[in-house]
Amino acid sequence: MVQANTLDLAQFQFDFDLTFAAFFMNPDGTLYGRFGSRSDRKDAMKDMSMEGFRKALAAALEMHRGFPANKASLAGKRGPAPRFKVPIEYPFLQGKYAEKLDYEGKVVQSCVHCHQVRDAEFRLYRSDQKSIPDEVLYAWPIPGVVGLELNPQEKSTVARVAGGSAAEKAGFRAGDEILTLQSQPMLSIADVQWVLHNAPAQGTLKAEVLRAGQKTVLNLALAEGWKKKADISWRATSWDLRRMAAGGLLFARTAGGRSPKIESHGQTTGTDRRARR
Amino acid sequence: MRHITGIILGSLILTSLTAFAAEDRRQRVLDDRTQVQAQGDWVYNDLGKGTEEAKRTGKPLLVVLRCIP
Numbered sequence: 001m002v003q004a005n006t007l008d009l010a011q012f013q014f015d016f017d018l019t020f021a022a023f024f025m026n027p028d029g030t031l032y033g034r035f036g037s038r039s040d041r042k043d044a045m046k047d048m049s050m051e052g053f054r055k056a057l058a059a060a061l062e063m064h065r066g067f068p069a070n071k072a073s074l075a076g077k078r079g080p081a082p083r084f085k086v087p088i089e090y091p092f093l094q095g096k097y098a099e100k101l102d103y104e105g106k107v108v109q110s111c112v113h114c115h116q117v118r119d120a121e122f123r124l125y126r127s128d129q130k131s132i133p134d135e136v137l138y139a140w141p142i143p144g145v146v147g148l149e150l151n152p153q154e155k156s157t158v159a160r161v162a163g164g165s166a167a168e169k170a171g172f173r174a175g176d177e178i179l180t181l182q183s184q185p186m187l188s189i190a191d192v193q194w195v196l197h198n199a200p201a202q203g204t205l206k207a208e209v210l211r212a213g214q215k216t217v218l219n220l221a222l223a224e225g226w227k228k229k230a231d232i233s234w235r236a237t238s239w240d241l242r243r244m245a246a247g248g249l250l251f252a253r254t255a256g257g258r259s260p261k262i263e264s265h266g267q268t269t270g271t272d273r274r275a276r277r
Numbered sequence: 278m279r280h281i282t283g284i285i286l287g288s289l290i291l292t293s294l295t296a297f298a299a300e301d302r303r304q305r306v307l308d309d310r311t312q313v314q315a316q317g318d319w320v321y322n323d324l325g326k327g328t329e330e331a332k333r334t335g336k337p338l339l340v341v342l343r344c345i346p
Binding site for chain 2: 001002003004007008012014018019020021022023024025026027032057060061064101103106107108111113114
């Protein structure tokens with residue numbers, strides 16, 4: 001799929017700031033897992049690898065062999081009903097895009113880019129003069145927000161645990177393979193993000209990990225404000241917010257950490273401008 | 278006068294570069310479809326057809342969503 005115009009938003013819920021995402025599915029629509037993660041503006045492959053993708057694919061094939069006996073464990077992988085069935089139903093995209101790409105005409109301009117779905121979501125709140133809720137603004141948290149650095153070469157294996165983090169307090173250790181989170185089987189870092197994305201502002205997530213051949217259950221406590229630890233500055237959908245807050249300037253700390261420096265200025269793409277009209 | 282000429286020349290160059298970039302992007306989108314379809318390994322941009330093929334063969338679906346760079 002190379003366009004989001006009529007993408008089924010009930011079926012395909014993913015991080016819309018990504019430029020690559022994959023879904024492993026049964027033909028009946030049951031989702032085995034997701035793939036595709038990003039946390040860095042410049043390095044798109046920081047959180048992904050071909051080896052990790054291969055292992056996720058192999059695990060998805062294994063799940064397909066076990067289907068439908070495993071169907072109940074996969075129910076949580078499907079999200080809540082979306083506000084709009086497809087992107088072109090959003091008020092800010094409605095009437096500007098057709099259902100299909102215009103390959104005979106202006107094909108580039110006829111494409112709804114994935115990030116425009118999030119842009120359109122943000123604009124719903126702004127047009128109602130409401131604050132963008134944390135769960136929308138800090139969507140798809142990278143596991144680092146709870147102190148888990150996962151190895152991109154694996155499906156969902158812990159590479160490092162940050163000191164003093166929620167993950168350390170829960171007892172996670174480097175080398176742990178997260179088998180399930182909230183009873184959902186984990187095929188990738190994106191699957192972990194999916195559970196975090198749907199997790200409450202405060203609460204506990206149950207994880208089953210494989211450690212030295214033994215299964216262990218860990219409880220990850222989420223303290224108030226945990227989602228806000230995410231750095232969203234890499235996201236294309238944050239650039240418009242940056243433009244409003246700081247004229248498009250992105251500040252970063254200098255080596256000494258005392259004063260901010262301007263790291264980059266914001267960008268506004270042609271598609272963003274078109275969507276605003 | 279020299280400044281005005283410079284501004285006009287600069288604007289013309291910028292307009293030409295923008296038009297060239299837009300055409301380049303359009304061509305990449307068209308080429309992407311041609312090349313991927315020619316390889317024959319993927320059902321291109323047609324979820325319904327992909328789903329029908331998966332049902333027919335009993336295989337799982339791998340759906341990739343991607344931006345054409």
